[in-house]
Amino acid sequence: MPTSPRLRSCVLAAVAAIAAPAAAVAQTGTPAGEVNVYTYREAKLVAPLFEAFTKDTGIKVNTISASSGLEQRIATEGANSPADVLLTVDIGRLKEAVDRGVAQPITSEVLDKVVPAQYRDPNRLWYAVSARARVVYASKARVAQNEITYEELADPKWKGRVCIRSGQNIYNNALFAAVIAHLGEAKAEEWLKGLKANLAQKPSGGDREVARDIAAGKCDIGVGNTYYWALMSEREPDKKAWAEATKVILPTFKGAGTHMNISGVILAKHAPNKANGLKLIEWLVGEQAQKIYADMNFEYPIRPGVTAHPVISGYGELAADPLPIATIAENKKAAATLVDKVGFDN
Structure with missing residues (x-):
């Protein structure tokens, strides 16, 4: 027997009433x-x-x-x-x-x-x-330049002016592995010796402490990840002064880009x-x-x-190093060996 339009409407409404809770339950994840x-x-x-x-x-x-x-x-x-x-x-x-x-x-x-x-x-x-990029934190008061290469971190002009966390830290290890990939192991070793000679103090702490020590005048430049500076500036009131005393410079390898x-x-x-x-x-x-x-x-x-x-974009235009991350990974063991060989953390 044919159903009336009114009956069909009632049936559809009942189906919808049943389906709606089912859809809502699906959204809960169970x-x-x-x-x-x-x-x-x-x-x-x-x-x-x-x-x-x-x-x-x-x-x-x-x-x-x-x-x-x-x-x-x-x-x-x-x-x-x-x-x-x-x-x-x-x-x-x-x-x-x-x-x-x-x-x-x-x-x-x-x-x-x-x-x-x-x-x-x-x-x-x-x-x-x-x-994330591994970048340079620099004193606003004592560092005029706004461009730098990773190679320049070993330049004697920075002698006694660099702060950095342990060379065996995973972020520094990746950076040093990228240096090996770009320069070769022999030149990377010389670079690492030059960077060590420029240290203001024994490698210690974390990236935030690098900014702290620059703000305190213990060093003029250091190495840190992009997001730590932003966190200090925007989310950590007790460390905001460290960010305000420093600026972020996006370093590059010569002929390449910023290490990622x-x-x-x-x-x-x-x-x-x-x-x-x-x-x-x-x-x-x-x-x-x-x-x-x-x-x-x-x-x-x-x-x-x-x-x-916007804070990250405010560092400047990022020219990311095109070096494949997998290539960097292949050099991490060699980087760790070089850190110990030159006594970087001693």
């Missing part, structure tokens, strides 16, 4: 499953990202954070590891993960389209999701939630996540077309 992330990022830095991901996809994000040893942990856990994704803050961590055999190749047209070739593994075992490092991800070899892990990784290079990286974490977006935070 039916969509979960993804387990091992991360070197501070919880407060990744929380906005993961909260937005869950809101968009309904996938719950479980995190385990540590300052070291996550690659070893995944390897030890073996096939029973709950890890789906490893999120790192340095190319060295990614290389170690690959060397330990805990990564699996990622097949993704999205990642290949968005992430520039120099910021991904040739074998697709890792991809960058954001970038990355935050990157791998998909764990035994990921129990592989599909959700891949979905998270692809989401991290999307416009929303890239904007969060830029505005919340003061990092350079990997995705073309997403602009850096």
Whole structure:
């Protein structure tokens, strides 16, 4: 028997009433499953990202954070590891993960389209999701120049005027590895000796302390990551004076560009939630996540077309070194050996 228009309307309304709560539940994340992330990022830095991901996809994000040893942990856990994704803050961590055999190749047209070739593994075992530059902090009062090369840091004119954290720190290790890639190991050793001769004090502290010591007049220039200066300037009132006493100079290698490092991800070899892990990784290079990286974490977006935070853009136009990150990673062991050979931290 044909139904009346009124009856059809009632039926459709009832279906809609049932479907609406179901859609709302999907947004909460319960039916969509979960993804387990091992991360070197501070919880407060990744929380906005993961909260937005869950809101968009309904996938719950479980995190385990540590300052070291996550690659070893995944390897030890073996096939029973709950890890789906490893999120790192340095190319060295990614290389170690690959060397330990805990990564699996990622097949993704999205990642290949968005992430520039120099910021991904040739074998697709890792991809960058954001970038930072290793730059020079300089005294506003005592340093007039606004341009400098990495090679110039070893110039005797800076004798007794340079501050830096340990040469074995992961960020300095990556920079020194880039020096080896550009100059060759022999010239890199001479450069490192020259840089050591210019130190005002024993390498110590972190990048923030480099700015502190410049502000205090203990040295005139130092080396730090782009985002630390922005954090001091915008988010850390007790350190704002250190930023105000210094300026950021974007150094370059002669004939090349500014040294870059990355935050990157791998998909764990035994990921129990592989599909959700891949979905998270692809989401991290999307416009929303890239904007969060830029505005919340003061990092350079990997995705073309997403602009850096105004404070970061205020450092000047970035001419990123085209040297592939994977090439830098191959020189990290040699860089660590040179640091010990020249007694850089002594």
